[in-house]
Amino acid sequence: MWKIEEGDFLIAINECSTHSSSMTYESVMQVVATGARPAVLRFRRPTPEERRRIPTRKRKPTNEERLGRRRNRERLEKTLSYVIWREGDGPLGVSLKKHRDSLYPIVADMNRSSVVRPHASIGDVLISINQHEICKLGDKRWVHLLKSAPKPLVLTFRRLEAPVNQKGARTLDL
Known part of the structure; x- marks a missing residue:
């Protein structure tokens, strides 16, 4: 088992492909947020070509935004x-x-x-x-x-x- 790094691609959740042709981004995020635990997440490293195309994050979320997301997650859970x-x-x-x-x-x-x-x-x-x-x-x-x-x-x-x-x-x- 190796370490996940920022920029790695999530390619499967419990052996279900997360490719855009089989699941929308919103569906993937909903499964990650609300799916049963434990879940098996499979990642792959991007190729050098793909790495150049990955957008960099413009700003980090504020503490207030993080707290709001956390409260929403807890309420849903x-x-x-x-x-x-x-x-x-x-x-x-x-x-x-x-x-x-x-x-x-x-x-x-x-x-x-x-x-x-x-x-x-x-x-x-x-x-x-x-x-x-x-x-x-x-x-x-x-x-x-x-x-x-x-x-x-x-x-x-x-x-x-x-x-x-x-x-x-x-x-x-x-």
């Missing part, structure tokens, strides 16, 4: 919970439903023995599976992942401020 669903855990024990105003499924119900219960609540939103954002996967793909992907799966839930209507005709029991 408090709303997230991570569930590791392992092979021997049995069914997930939750009912998920799509809300008409959201791209993400919402926990509509859960049983007493749910793997999720200690970490999430009814009304929480499932935002990623193994750091793959639900909104980018589409309905069929995230359902398929939950039902058939090899375990362990890292599920990321976000607590919503105001609970949404939990009862609905279309729910998915897992």
Whole structure:
């Protein structure tokens, strides 16, 4: 393992390429900021030609800017919970439903023995599976992942401020 230096390129996060053709810069930054920990980050050194093209930083952020970013990160982190669903855990024990105003499924119900219960609540939103954002996967793909992907799966839930209507005709029991 060697040391990372300023100017090195982040080329993969948990074996998912960060190349601009597969992920936008904003998506990469969101995965880095909100993704499950620990994460495997892969870097590479730029070639001499690439190094000449790397822009230099014009100014350092002020203490106030750094403090503001830190507070935002901490606030976001408090709303997230991570569930590791392992092979021997049995069914997930939750009912998920799509809300008409959201791209993400919402926990509509859960049983007493749910793997999720200690970490999430009814009304929480499932935002990623193994750091793959639900909104980018589409309905069929995230359902398929939950039902058939090899375990362990890292599920990321976000607590919503105001609970949404939990009862609905279309729910998915897992």
